[in-house]
Amino acid sequence: xxxxxxxxxxxxxxxxxxxxxxxxxxxxxxxxxxxxxxxxxxxxxxxxxxxxxxxxxxxxxxxxxxxxxxxxxxxxxxxxxxxxxxxxxxxxxxxxxxxxxxxxxxxxxxxxxxxxxxxxxxxxxxxxxxxxxxxxxxxxxxxxxxxxxxxxxxxxxxxxxxxxxxxxxxxxxxxxxxxxxxxxxxxxxxxxxxxxxxxxxxxxxxxxxxxxxxxxxxxxxxxxxxxxxxxxxxxxxxxxxxxxxxxxxxxxxxxxxxxxxxxxxxxxxxxxxxxxxxxxxxxxxxxxxxxxxxxxxxxxxxxxxxxxxxxxxxxxxxxxxxxxxxxxxxxxxxxxxxxxxxxxxxxxxxxxxxxxxxxxxxxxxxxxxxxxxxxxxxxxxxxxxxxxxxxxxxxxxxxxxxxxxxxxxxxxxxxxxxxxxxxxxxxxxxxxxxxxxxxxxxxxxxxxxxxxxxxxxxxxxxxxxxxxxxxxxxxxxxxxx
Amino acid sequence: xxxxxxxxxxxxxxxxxxxxxxxxxxxxxxxxxxxxxxxxxxxxxxxxxxxxxxxxxxxxxxxxxxxxxxxxxxxxxxxxxxxxxxxxxxxxxxxxxxxxxxxxxxxxxxxxxxxxxxxxxxxxxxxxxxxxxxxxxxxxxxxxxxxxxxxxxxxxxxxxxxxxxxxxxxxxxxxxxxxxxxxxxxxxxxxxxxxxxxxxxxxxxxxxxxxxxxxxxxxxxxxxxxxxxxxxxxxxxxxxxxxxxxxxxxxxxxxxxxxxxxxxxxxxxxxxxxxxxxxxxxxxxxxxxxxxxxxxxxxxxxxxxxxxxxxxxxxxxxxxxxxxxxxxxxxxxxxxxxxxxxxxxxxxxxxxxxxxxxxxxxxxxxxxxxxxxxxxxxxxxxxxxxxxxxxxxxxxxxxxxxxxxxxxxxxxxxxxxxxxxxxxxxxxxxxxxxxxxxxxxxxxxxxxxxxxxxxxxxxxxxxxxxxxxxxxxxxxxxxxx
Numbered sequence: 028x029x030x031x032x033x034x035x036x037x038x039x040x041x042x043x044x045x046x047x048x049x050x051x052x053x054x055x056x057x058x059x060x061x062x063x064x065x066x067x068x069x070x071x072x073x074x075x076x077x078x079x080x081x082x083x084x085x086x087x088x089x090x091x092x093x094x095x096x097x098x099x100x101x102x103x104x105x106x107x108x109x110x111x112x113x114x115x116x117x118x119x120x121x122x123x124x125x126x127x128x129x130x131x132x133x134x135x136x137x138x139x140x141x142x143x144x145x146x147x148x149x150x151x152x153x154x155x156x157x158x159x160x161x162x163x164x165x166x167x168x169x170x171x172x173x174x175x176x177x178x179x180x181x182x183x184x185x186x187x188x189x190x191x192x193x194x195x196x197x198x199x200x201x202x203x204x205x206x207x208x209x210x211x212x213x214x215x216x217x218x219x220x221x222x223x224x225x226x227x228x229x230x231x232x233x234x235x236x237x238x239x240x241x242x243x244x245x246x247x248x249x250x251x252x253x254x255x256x257x258x259x260x261x262x263x264x265x266x267x268x269x270x271x272x273x274x275x276x277x278x279x280x281x282x283x284x285x286x287x288x289x290x291x292x293x294x295x296x297x298x299x300x301x302x303x304x305x306x307x308x309x310x311x312x313x314x315x316x317x318x319x320x321x322x323x324x325x326x327x328x329x330x331x332x333x334x335x336x337x338x339x340x341x342x343x344x345x346x347x348x349x350x351x352x353x354x355x356x357x358x359x360x361x362x363x364x365x366x367x368x369x370x371x372x373x374x375x376x377x378x379x380x381x382x383x384x385x386x387x388x389x390x391x392x393x394x395x396x397x398x399x400x401x402x403x404x405x406x407x408x409x410x411x412x413x414x415x416x417x418x419x420x421x422x423x424x425x426x427x428x429x430x431x432x433x434x435x436x437x438x439x440x441x442x443x444x445x446x447x448x449x450x451x452x453x454x455x456x457x458x459x460x461x462x463x464x465x466x467x468x469x470x471x472x473x474x475x476x477x478x479x480x481x482x483x484x485x486x487x488x489x490x491x492x493x494x495x496x497x498x499x500x501x502x503x504x505x506x507x508x
Numbered sequence: 509x510x511x512x513x514x515x516x517x518x519x520x521x522x523x524x525x526x527x528x529x530x531x532x533x534x535x536x537x538x539x540x541x542x543x544x545x546x547x548x549x550x551x552x553x554x555x556x557x558x559x560x561x562x563x564x565x566x567x568x569x570x571x572x573x574x575x576x577x578x579x580x581x582x583x584x585x586x587x588x589x590x591x592x593x594x595x596x597x598x599x600x601x602x603x604x605x606x607x608x609x610x611x612x613x614x615x616x617x618x619x620x621x622x623x624x625x626x627x628x629x630x631x632x633x634x635x636x637x638x639x640x641x642x643x644x645x646x647x648x649x650x651x652x653x654x655x656x657x658x659x660x661x662x663x664x665x666x667x668x669x670x671x672x673x674x675x676x677x678x679x680x681x682x683x684x685x686x687x688x689x690x691x692x693x694x695x696x697x698x699x700x701x702x703x704x705x706x707x708x709x710x711x712x713x714x715x716x717x718x719x720x721x722x723x724x725x726x727x728x729x730x731x732x733x734x735x736x737x738x739x740x741x742x743x744x745x746x747x748x749x750x751x752x753x754x755x756x757x758x759x760x761x762x763x764x765x766x767x768x769x770x771x772x773x774x775x776x777x778x779x780x781x782x783x784x785x786x787x788x789x790x791x792x793x794x795x796x797x798x799x800x801x802x803x804x805x806x807x808x809x810x811x812x813x814x815x816x817x818x819x820x821x822x823x824x825x826x827x828x829x830x831x832x833x834x835x836x837x838x839x840x841x842x843x844x845x846x847x848x849x850x851x852x853x854x855x856x857x858x859x860x861x862x863x864x865x866x867x868x869x870x871x872x873x874x875x876x877x878x879x880x881x882x883x884x885x886x887x888x889x890x891x892x893x894x895x896x897x898x899x900x901x902x903x904x905x906x907x908x909x910x911x912x913x914x915x916x917x918x919x920x921x922x923x924x925x926x927x928x929x930x931x932x933x934x935x936x937x938x939x940x941x942x943x944x945x946x947x948x949x950x951x952x953x954x955x956x957x958x959x960x961x962x963x964x965x966x967x968x969x970x971x972x973x974x975x976x977x978x979x980x981x982x983x984x985x986x987x988x989x
Contacts (some may be wrong), residue, residue: 031964032875035806037603039535046531053521053527053614069622073844075626082638086869096859098629105834106795107624108616115832116854120616122518126530129610132808132860133534133945134582135589136599141547143588145556146581149933168775174655175853185698194702197676209830210852216828217666219700221675265832267744287955321853325516327613329855334567347697349690351596351746351955352948353586361553369698371691372656372802374810379613380579387515388567394513437831465832474832485514 028448042362045089050095056086060481061146063102065111065461066454071103091486107328107462110481111460113490116265116293116319116426119479120327120398128327131375137425139365142353143162151377152362158318161333162291165313169338169359170388171368172320172376173332176292179317179333181214182345182369184257184488186220186315186335187286191256200248202226203259206266206467208290211259214447234420234467236260236491238279247282257286262307262316263294267472268295268437276307289313292331293478294424296323299393302400306423314340320380325480326394333368341367370402398472399425399477402487409491413498426470431501442472448499456493460486528842532579539595541962544583546942547935570786574859588809591962591965594971597746597774597907599800599958601808604867605860609808616625619856620846623834627887632858635844637866639799640815641777643772644792650819650840652811653801653811657773659801660798660814662695663826663850665797667816668767669699672737681729682706684740685717687948689771692740706914715750715901715948717741719760723748724745726764738767743788743797744775747946748900748953749907751775755790756921770794773812774959775905777804780874781880787904793820805873806961811857814849822848848869864966870964880906880958887956890972900953909953913984924952930982937974 029352038043040281077099106112108120117191123443130396136144137153151172159168173179184201192199203211207229215225226248229243245255258280280287288308295318297303318332335341338359346366348355355363365371384392385416410429411414421427431448443466450464450473464473475490558580575766587593601879617625619632619863632653640649654660665682673680680701686690686708696706710724718913726736754770770791776799778784778792791797799813799940818820819840827847829836831833836844865873884903891897891910901909911927917926924947931945931954945954956971 028519030875030879031966033881034872035602035604035864035876035961038539039539041540042603043531045604045607046527046534047682048526049650050527050608051533053611056615057523058520059519069627075555075842076631078627078630079636081639084871086871087866088665089867092866094861096611097615098633100625101617103627105618107618109615115834117920118616120613122523123516123526125610126526128613129530130534130577131610132601132810133589133603133607134537135599135808136582136585137597137809142586144581144585145549146559146584149559150581151554152785153559153561160563174855177852177854178655178659178849181850188700189697192819193525195678196700197678202669209828209833213828213850215662215824216825218698219669219677243754265830296783320851327616327855328618328853329613331853345694346695347690347694349746351944353596353647353944360555369658369662369694370656371658371930372800372809372812373658374655374808382573383516385564385568385573386570388564390565391515392511394511395516397512398513410647426793437969463832463834467831480516483514486873494849 033230043096048089048093052093056097056101060109060185063106063109064104066110067103074103077413093224105461108131110479110483110486111489113475113477114140114461114463116322116476117479118321118328119325121325121383123383123429124326127379127382131378136375137372138377139371139373140353140363141356141361146364147377148293148364150381151364154377154380157366158332162295162316162334164300164334164336168334168336169362169367170332170334171364172332174329174366174399175212175321176290176309176317177213177318178369179331180290181233182209182485183288183317183333184214184218186344187288188342192254192342196255196297200224200226200253201259202228202244202255204228204230204261204271206230206234206264207259208265208292212291218298234264234267234443235299236271238272238275244357254443255283255285259289260288262289262291262310263424263426265293267428268424269420270424273307273312275310277312288315290317292317292319293322296451297396297400297424299389300400303396305426308398312419322478323396324380326379330379345369369419393481399475399482402477402482402484403427403436403475406487406491413495419470426474426476428474430470430472432497433505439469442489446471448474449473449497452497452500453493458491460490460493517724524807529570533574537578538583541590543915544587544951544965545939546590547586548584555580555584559720572800586942589965591960592970594958594962595942595944597803597957598960599802599809599960600806602806602864602961604864605807607862608860612859614956617776617856617937618853619858620852620854621834621844622837622842628856628858629783629843629845631862632845635861639813642795643776643815644779645743645815645817648817649817650843650848651815652845653813654849655810656802656812657771657798657800658691658694659770659850660812661691662698663697664769664796664798664814665699667821668738668769671821672767673735678702679735680737681707681734682738682740683709683722683725683736685709685711685742687745687750688740688742689709689717692771703826715745716747717752719753719756720728723760726760736764736766736827738769741770742767742896743770743772743791744905744907746774747948748909749903751904752794754788758793768794768917769796773798773800774803778877778881778905780870781881782880784877804877805861807860810859810972812939819848826850840853851978857987876961880963883958883965884908887968887972901953907955907957909955910952911951912979914986920950927952927954930939933981934974937977938970941971941974
């Protein structure tokens with residue numbers, strides 16, 4: 028006779044109590060966030076070792092687990108939620124979205140087929156519709172929410188391939204600048220393209236794609252019997268925030284009948300601002316666009332998005348039916364997301380976007396993004412006044428890159444070495460801001476990316492102050508040596 | 509001058525208050541769960557329409573949003589969290605995991621590169637290690653957590669392709685039974701294989717792959733100059749829960765030097781039970797295994813898993829470096845998950861597995877799975893006693909399929925029509941259980957899949973009762989006509 032085990036079933040009261048306990052810990056975390064270091068890896072590997080353990084036979088009280096997690100694991104990491112996290116591409120982790128995930132998880136609806144949860148699917152569809160509006164797509168455009176930008180870029184590539192190339196697609200060539208995000212190279216490999224089929228187009232001194240070189244490369248490939256089919260433009264590169272000339276890319280793609288995909292994972296939501304729309308003019312001409320709400324809409328990690336002017340192209344690449352599945356729709360106004368995307372079972376990503384946007388309206392998001400643009404602009408201006416600081420990439424959006432370039436120092440390796448020390452020195456000042464670097468061409472650059480909703484003027488002031496102090500320190504070290 | 513907008517920044521107190529409000533709603537939801545219909549789509553499309561709306565300029569109070577979500581959206585759906593959801597492949601949505609997601613989201617650490625959050629990466633690594641133990645993998649095996657089974661199967665396929673085939677891989681052929689999950693077909697297309705390259709191997713009357721036919725097909729393809737490289741076995745098909753003969757598949761793959769991947773998304777965690785280990789003997793011989801913790805570990809949707817005996821093969825397929833990235837490790841004991849998987853930025857999936865397993869130990873999971881096996885067995889025995897009920901697929905694990913087969917009725921179409929009505933009639937009885945059907949070969953079958961942690965004996969009794977009542981109704985209708 029089956030023996031019931033009910034120990035995993037929290038009663039509503041037990042659940043609420045456990046919830047309160049977790050909320051208290053999170054509230055303490057949020058309270059101390061502005062004072063927390065923006066990155067703290069001291070002894071982090073040793074802490075990690077404490078979490079290396081065998082499959083537990085016995086249970087551990089929640090108290091100790093919360094204590095271990097918040098006390099010993101959380102602090103020793105990049106603090107991606109902190110206002111001073113100006114590294115990589117920040118997001119932030121909107122608390123509203125976190126509570127929305129809690130709601131999604133407990134109710135556990137299946138949204139990837141319309142019939143299984145029509146109102147939830149519609150909530151997610153509405154979000155997709157809003158994103159289409161934001162990028163300027165016409166009626167009829169569509170898409171889906173992915174786990175992040177990598178998967179969105181991958182399925183754009185799979186869609187373009189299935190739309191434009193024959194089954195034997197190995198003659199197909201695709202084009203992106205040398206500044207494109209590496210997930211595009213990864214996507215091409217996953218989709219089965221030999222590495223060489225992705226043509227790396229040089230970029231101009233402002234890090235935007237060299238469209239003349241692109242045009243030439245396409246024509247050369249076509250002349251050699253290859254089949255150019257896709258150009259991937261960037262609306263905000265990760266290196267320096269460069270935005271390709273999207274209008275010109277669209278013109279070239281139209282001329283050669285190529286699919287234009289734009290990776291706007293970092294930059295896309297700046298379309299909410301006037302400056303962003305000017306920078307990304309032509310974005311709506313793209314056949315597909317990757318966005319990352321966990322960047323430009325400040326969500327916690329876990330939500331990317333792929334939009335397509337013609338969602339039928341996504342369906343053509345991804346639709347696959349089976350008799351054990353719920354009944355599917357053929358009407359894209361009641362879309363089965365599994366039909367236009369790679370995943371079948373997956374979480375309900377729409378609610379974490381919907382709840383904050385519904386609670387606040389789009390206004391605060393627009394104003395926050397505007398503020399981030401202004402802050403980056405201001406930081407660049409301040410940096411330009413500092414002696415021997417070269418602003419190598421002024422902000423095209425909210426990301427800029429600079430380096431220390433003493434007049435007497437020309438050797439590239441020594442310069443890079445110096446700037447690596449400079450970066451380390453900046454990050455060791457207040458510890459309240461955290462910057463990262465990158466190597467572009469042969470130059471090591473220090474980046475500032477302003478994108479977290481918690482980042483305001485005072486944080487940038489701390490950052491600039493840390494930079495000034497580090498500059499003095501590094502200079503005096505140079506003088507001494 | 510940058511104008512700060514702080515309206516998205518909940519103070520710790522505001523966050524806690526909002527959290528309490530959400531918890532109260534969820535507690536009410538959980539309280540009523542046993543009485544909720546297991547599926548309710550009446551008027552669902554109309555309800556969905558209410559959520560079709562433009563990008564909101566103004567905000568809406570949280571109260572109304574919670575009221576709309578819980579009152580109008582949640583009830584009109586498949587109730588995948590309910591004990592009576594015996595449809596498709598249930599999961600359940602463990603509340604502990606939901607709270608873990610809340611913790612992940614608010615702290616918003618980036619776990620996909622070790623350096624960015626070593627203890628979190630280790631928490632996820634520990635989970636992967638536990639899964640390796642559960643399936644019986646040796647030391648040195650590894651893997652990562654995916655968004656679900658589809659992505660896990662896809663990246664297994666991409667790894668096998670890059671490990672076993674040349675850049676021009678279009679001569680590569682892969683093999684799976686006619687019962688394999690359709691996401692394997694989808695994965696093959698996404699990876700660039702022409703549809704015909706996936707050879708569909710017939711299944712035996714018990715729905716397990718016909719290994720002799722497989723052997724023959726491999727040899728024929730090789731003789732024709734094709735390159736057989738991959739066999740995908742199933743450890744629990746979605747149609748009828750069939751488990752392929754994994755030992756024999758492993759033998760064939762060894763003989764022909766093929767990669768063996770096993771889709772154990774539904775069945776894998778039954779390796780925690782003695783019966784499951786017997787059924788899935790040979791699983792640990794597979795080169796890679798897809799698991800779905802959001803099925804067999806009862807998590808909310810959103811967590812799949814890919815394991816590989818040799819994680820270097822995953823790295824070979826997925827590793828891609830960039831200079832703006834954090835420093836990466838070359839030591840797989842401190843793994844950068846982005847290096848062995850398709851995604852870069854994504855949520856911290858490890859905590860939602862770790863927290864419930866740490867709180868309870870593995871015991872309750874094992875006992876729950878054992879109970880589900882027993883319940884399916886019991887249901888099959890009961891069904892076998894019902895007049896003119898044919899148990900077409902007795903449970904190999906916790907899934908079974910049956911149909912009504914009146915002695916006088918032989919016409920396949922009429923039989924299928926009758927069973928569709930029968931299914932509808934079952935689902936219209938108590939409304940507390942929900943079953944779904946599938947078509948296998950030419951037969952429409954009704955399925956019972958027992959997997960939710962909330963499903964116990966009393967639910968199965970209701971299900972059997974509904975079936976008996978529906979049987980009487982359908983019979984009397986037949987007699988009248």
